[in-house]
Amino acid sequence: MLEETITLKNRLGLHARAAAKLVHTAAGFESKVTVTKDGDEVDGKSILGLLLLAASKGTSLLLRVEGKDEKETLAAVKDLVERRFDESE
Amino acid sequence: MKRALSLMGIPVSPGVAVGRAVLWLSREDTSPRRTVEPEEISAEIERFRRSAESAVEEIQNTASQVAERLGPEYAAIFQAHAMFLKDRAFLGPVENRIVQDAVNAEWAVTATADSLVARFRDLPDEDLALRGADLDDVARIVLKHLGDESGSRLKMEDLAGEALVLIADELTPSDAVRIPRDRVVGFATERGGATSHAAILARSFGIPAVVGVPHLLESVGDDRIIVDGRDGVVWREPSEGVLALFRDRREQEAQREKSLKERSVGGTATTTDGVEIAVCANIELASEVADVCEYGADGVGLFRSEFLYLAASDHSFPGEESQTAIYSDVLRRLAPRPVVIRTYDLGGKKGARQLVGTEELNPVLGLRGVRLCLARPEMFRTQLTALLAAASAGNLRILVPMVSGVEEIRSVRAMLIEARAELVERGVPVPAHVPLGAMIEVPSAAMTADLIAPEVDFMALGTNDLIQYTLAVDRANETVSDLFRPHHPAVLRLIARVVEAARAARRPLSVCGEMAADPTLFLLLLGLGVREFSMGPRTVPVIKELAREISVTEAARVAKAALSLATPDEVWALLALEAREILPSARRSRVPAVPA
Numbered sequence: 001m002l003e004e005t006i007t008l009k010n011r012l013g014l015h016a017r018a019a020a021k022l023v024h025t026a027a028g029f030e031s032k033v034t035v036t037k038d039g040d041e042v043d044g045k046s047i048l049g050l051l052l053l054a055a056s057k058g059t060s061l062l063l064r065v066e067g068k069d070e071k072e073t074l075a076a077v078k079d080l081v082e083r084r085f086d087e088s089e
Numbered sequence: 090m091k092r093a094l095s096l097m098g099i100p101v102s103p104g105v106a107v108g109r110a111v112l113w114l115s116r117e118d119t120s121p122r123r124t125v126e127p128e129e130i131s132a133e134i135e136r137f138r139r140s141a142e143s144a145v146e147e148i149q150n151t152a153s154q155v156a157e158r159l160g161p162e163y164a165a166i167f168q169a170h171a172m173f174l175k176d177r178a179f180l181g182p183v184e185n186r187i188v189q190d191a192v193n194a195e196w197a198v199t200a201t202a203d204s205l206v207a208r209f210r211d212l213p214d215e216d217l218a219l220r221g222a223d224l225d226d227v228a229r230i231v232l233k234h235l236g237d238e239s240g241s242r243l244k245m246e247d248l249a250g251e252a253l254v255l256i257a258d259e260l261t262p263s264d265a266v267r268i269p270r271d272r273v274v275g276f277a278t279e280r281g282g283a284t285s286h287a288a289i290l291a292r293s294f295g296i297p298a299v300v301g302v303p304h305l306l307e308s309v310g311d312d313r314i315i316v317d318g319r320d321g322v323v324w325r326e327p328s329e330g331v332l333a334l335f336r337d338r339r340e341q342e343a344q345r346e347k348s349l350k351e352r353s354v355g356g357t358a359t360t361t362d363g364v365e366i367a368v369c370a371n372i373e374l375a376s377e378v379a380d381v382c383e384y385g386a387d388g389v390g391l392f393r394s395e396f397l398y399l400a401a402s403d404h405s406f407p408g409e410e411s412q413t414a415i416y417s418d419v420l421r422r423l424a425p426r427p428v429v430i431r432t433y434d435l436g437g438k439k440g441a442r443q444l445v446g447t448e449e450l451n452p453v454l455g456l457r458g459v460r461l462c463l464a465r466p467e468m469f470r471t472q473l474t475a476l477l478a479a480a481s482a483g484n485l486r487i488l489v490p491m492v493s494g495v496e497e498i499r500s501v502r503a504m505l506i507e508a509r510a511e512l513v514e515r516g517v518p519v520p521a522h523v524p525l526g527a528m529i530e531v532p533s534a535a536m537t538a539d540l541i542a543p544e545v546d547f548m549a550l551g552t553n554d555l556i557q558y559t560l561a562v563d564r565a566n567e568t569v570s571d572l573f574r575p576h577h578p579a580v581l582r583l584i585a586r587v588v589e590a591a592r593a594a595r596r597p598l599s600v601c602g603e604m605a606a607d608p609t610l611f612l613l614l615l616g617l618g619v620r621e622f623s624m625g626p627r628t629v630p631v632i633k634e635l636a637r638e639i640s641v642t643e644a645a646r647v648a649k650a651a652l653s654l655a656t657p658d659e660v661w662a663l664l665a666l667e668a669r670e671i672l673p674s675a676r677r678s679r680v681p682a683v684p685a
Contacts, residue, residue: 015217020168023172
């Protein structure tokens with residue numbers, strides 16, 4: 001099991017388009033992914049769960065990944081967040 | 090049959106639509122609850138799963154259609170919708186309700202969606218709270234697939250062959266896209282305004298629409314109706330006489346439009362004394378590119394790029410790649426015609442409260458246009474880079490809005506140089522020269538046009554805002570809207586001044602406010618020396634026709650006389666008189682003209 005805290009850098013935070021991209025990325029891997037904000041834990045492959053976290057820019061999220069491909073999964077999700085979900089700001 | 094009735098609203102898309110009204114049912118009609126026998130429960134779960142799957146299929150089809158018809162920026166939200174339907178956080182509770190409460194799938198779906206929507210509504214973030222409406226939309230599609238009548242939006246099979254006019258409370262982007270263009274000839278909504286989705290889509294599809302019609306839904310059932318998109322009237326069960334009148338008008342309008350279009354596409358407009366006039370189109374959606382060609386515009390005089398931001402369902406700026414793709418597509422399809430793309434003109438009243446960051450007391454005089462862009466350099470730089478990257482696809486010109494002086498132009502030029510350098514380093518080809526222009530809409534820019542002209546490649550007069558700022562009249566303020574007069578002596582003098590500055594510096598000048606589309610004011614502008622115009626694509630043919638029937642000499646005489654008058658009323662009286670003499674009767678505007 002791998003764990004890492006990441007911070008949202010894009011202006012709109014975990015809004016619909018970003019959440020969709022996260023689900024899309026996580027869904028490509030076998031490992032289970034959970035995202036926790038202030039103690040609320042949701043399934044990283046659930047768009048509704050992610051949206052209801054209402055995580056805005058600057059929020060720290062705890063990523064937990066578990067499974068055979070956990071290293072790749074964590075790297076992919078981290079990268080997406082660092083890239084600001086490919087948004088311009 | 091009900092008695093004849095007429096209702097007033099806001100006309101947002103011209104034309105006349107005659108047809109049978111079809112009610113777009115709202116989700117407030119809840120699905121009936123039915124108890125399910127224990128032995129039927131697993132079958133019910135199966136039924137739900139199948140419907141969810143076909144709903145996903147439908148949404149994905151819609152997504153590709155939307156991407157094709159309206160551009161990729163609209164399609165993203167449908168992908169999120171499809172995800173909702175694969176999310177255990179939705180599917181799980183529905184199935185649990187079916188099992189635990191022994192209820193039918195329709196009821197389970199409705200109850201689950203309602204509770205999720207309520208949770209979204211409680212979120213502090215406004216944008217996220219809107220996601221509730223998306224979830225509603227998605228639930229509706231599942232209900233439709235479950236064969237639930239109250240979920241189905243359109244019982245069109247019942248009305249085979251008839252022309253349909255949609256009546257609704259409001260239209261959302263996903264609704265509007267599912268409208269089959271071959272059956273629907275117009276729409277009317279109870280809510281909404283000039284910039285609501287219903288308005289934008291009606292104009293994009295070229296069908297008449299009237300919005301903001303109080304009591305529409307309680308007054309109109311499946312009656313015969315007329316939607317008058319010119320005067321903003323909806324007629325219920327019109328008498329034969331009224332019907333005949335409108336049918337005639339529609340015939341005439343169709344005929345006239347057809348021949349005007351043919352002549353417009355046929356070639357550029359030249360006045361009777363041999364002066365070539367450019368008549369271009371103002372557009373905002375990539376989907377309007379087809380209109381540019383269809384209506385014979387000489388190019389795009391204004392592409393309002395902020396629409397990419399405003400139309401995106403979650404209000405975000407597309408990244409560099411998406412922007413480059415959109416711009417390249419437009420440029421390529423219109424090449425070699427010139428396309429003027431105006432950088433983001435946000436702030437003021439254009440939905441950018443989030444961008445500015447604080448509540449402005451006077452947004453129109455606040456952080457907007459190029460000021461906002463320069464205050465958000467990353468966002469602006471991305472746009473500039475995308476524009477330059479797209480430039481080789483066609484004939485691009487970049488226009489900067491809300492310029493108040495030379496300094497802003499210099500800042501933009503500096504950013505363009507940096508953006509160009511970055512692209513060169515990345516190996517992206519950029520044409521040697523991409524013209525940069527300034528929008529002259531702030532009085533300080535008009536007054537110093539002689540200083541600005543030498544520092545730009547072209548100028549575009551934004552008459553809507555120029556008039557507003559010069560006369561200190563908020564055109565959206567009903568208490569002073571009749572003071573908003575394009576023919577005011579101050580406006581005439583400012584325009585003349587800008588024309589002169591352009592001439593002295595030998596720079597092209599165009600007028601791209603809606604003033605250009607009004608025949609009487611067009612005459613005046615022509616007389617003041619303007620030779621390039623840009624307006625909504627559908628008004629291009631009329632103006633081109635007009636240009637071919639008058640002479641610049643005559644127009645100049647009228648303008649000179651107008652400049653000598655002291656009050657707007659005197660100016661209008663003169664223009665009305667001259668227009669009667671010079672302009673063919675079919676094209677005279679109605680007095681007084683207030684541009685949209």
